[in-house]
Amino acid sequence: MAKIKEKACKICKCVYEDENSCPKCGSKEFSDTFKGKIFIANHEKSEIAKNININENGLYAIKTR
Numbered sequence: 001m002a003k004i005k006e007k008a009c010k011i012c013k014c015v016y017e018d019e020n021s022c023p024k025c026g027s028k029e030f031s032d033t034f035k036g037k038i039f040i041a042n043h044e045k046s047e048i049a050k051n052i053n054i055n056e057n058g059l060y061a062i063k064t065r
Helices: 047-051
Strands: 006-009 015-019 034-040 057-062
Touching: 006 057, 015 034, 015 057
Parallel strands: none
Antiparallel strands: 006 015, 034 057
16 A cells, blocks of 8 residues: 655645645645644634744644755
8 A cells, every 4th residue: 555645835834645736825836855744723723823824724834845
């Protein structure tokens, strides 16, 4: 069974799989190597989401290359 490779958008840092463009912002710029992941469950109440400028719930990379 093949492992699915995750990608991180270089623009909005959204982490996604098996798509040609980012599902959040539509960018085709992505990185296969990124450091750390964070899941934002409620962006309106999350201080972390506010600090790193995330406006939607979802899975994000902390740092992309």
